[in-house]
Amino acid sequence: MIHAAMEGVSIIDDLELLLARPGEGALELPSRLTIDDRIGGFLRMMPAICYGIGYGGLKVMNLHPQHGVRYMIQLIRISDGATVAMMDANWITAYRTAAAAAIAVRHLKPPVAETVAVVGSGVQARALLDAASSVLDVKRVFICSPTAVNRERFAADAASRLKGVDVQPVADSRAAIGAANIVLSGFRAKDKPVVFADDLKSGALVCGISSVRPQHREVDLSVWQTSRVVADDIEHVLESGDGRAAEHAGLAHDGRMIALWQVLREPSLGRRSPDETVLYKSVGTAEQDIALAALVYERVAALGLGEDLGEFPALRPIQSERDRQAIAAQKAV
Numbered sequence: 001m002i003h004a005a006m007e008g009v010s011i012i013d014d015l016e017l018l019l020a021r022p023g024e025g026a027l028e029l030p031s032r033l034t035i036d037d038r039i040g041g042f043l044r045m046m047p048a049i050c051y052g053i054g055y056g057g058l059k060v061m062n063l064h065p066q067h068g069v070r071y072m073i074q075l076i077r078i079s080d081g082a083t084v085a086m087m088d089a090n091w092i093t094a095y096r097t098a099a100a101a102a103i104a105v106r107h108l109k110p111p112v113a114e115t116v117a118v119v120g121s122g123v124q125a126r127a128l129l130d131a132a133s134s135v136l137d138v139k140r141v142f143i144c145s146p147t148a149v150n151r152e153r154f155a156a157d158a159a160s161r162l163k164g165v166d167v168q169p170v171a172d173s174r175a176a177i178g179a180a181n182i183v184l185s186g187f188r189a190k191d192k193p194v195v196f197a198d199d200l201k202s203g204a205l206v207c208g209i210s211s212v213r214p215q216h217r218e219v220d221l222s223v224w225q226t227s228r229v230v231a232d233d234i235e236h237v238l239e240s241g242d243g244r245a246a247e248h249a250g251l252a253h254d255g256r257m258i259a260l261w262q263v264l265r266e267p268s269l270g271r272r273s274p275d276e277t278v279l280y281k282s283v284g285t286a287e288q289d290i291a292l293a294a295l296v297y298e299r300v301a302a303l304g305l306g307e308d309l310g311e312f313p314a315l316r317p318i319q320s321e322r323d324r325q326a327i328a329a330q331k332a333v
Helices: 002-006 012-019 090-108 123-133 148-161 173-179 221-226 241-248 260-265 286-303 321-332
Strands: 033-036 042-050 055-064 068-077 083-088 115-119 140-144 166-170 182-185 205-208 227-231 257-259 277-281
Touching: 002 090, 002 286, 012 090, 012 260, 012 286, 042 286, 055 286, 068 090, 068 286, 083 090, 083 286, 090 123, 090 205, 090 227, 090 260, 090 277, 090 286, 115 123, 115 173, 123 148, 123 182, 140 148, 140 173, 148 166, 166 173, 221 227, 221 241, 221 277, 227 260, 257 260
Parallel strands: 115 140, 115 182, 140 166, 182 205, 205 277, 227 257, 227 277
Antiparallel strands: 033 042, 042 055, 055 068, 068 083
């Protein structure tokens, strides 16, 4: 239902307004909580309160090593504390990451940005290319995947949607990366990086979204050393394998990284020259989840879709007069 409701809807402009965080104190974004289990999976909880848009909530995801990942979002209206939606967050997870990357591409791309290399062929790689191509005048796309059938299928599908664009499936990712102005890295990361500074074209923009877990790598330290680094959220990026490696090498502090929201509010903090290599490193945040979930909820509600669950979960009113007075006093401060 979510996919159908959002089909053909451009979310990038609206999401950019929400992620720019108008005003100070517009966001509560605590560290995510990840619990590894005994069978090789994990449970992750990601809360956020986004005062600027009037919603807060929680995304919960769990990975089972044999069956896959499930995502769910509870969206809460700040004004009255009501849970306005419980939604499957599979589409939201893919497209919030891709849309945030497209926002980064819009603000950090080099002057010439006609050739794109996509590393990966799964759902996230496809979403990345869809979103990025909406803010670029793309002439050529290289689809890089070690599995021939996957890259050929993705390339054929992309060619059918990106009219007039030359889309080529390639096995040699390093050669494709070297020819690209924009590198979109969206694959199932393992323990070794795949993007190196020596392979990058002068002025290239790298969007790395694959290394999220501490044990996973995606972008080599050489890229961190030679690039302007913009993170979707600095604290959470430093929890990733790439972020930890950069921090250990002394490449993560002293102003070496800035956050995307800072660039949105002050564009001069982003790309500083046409020849500068820029790395946008993303791990996904609850801020992105809640912002996009709010857009989805309002769209679905306007279309009259979804199932009304009534007062769920049930409200337990504050019954103590002393508690009510204490809450009123806190509001008055």
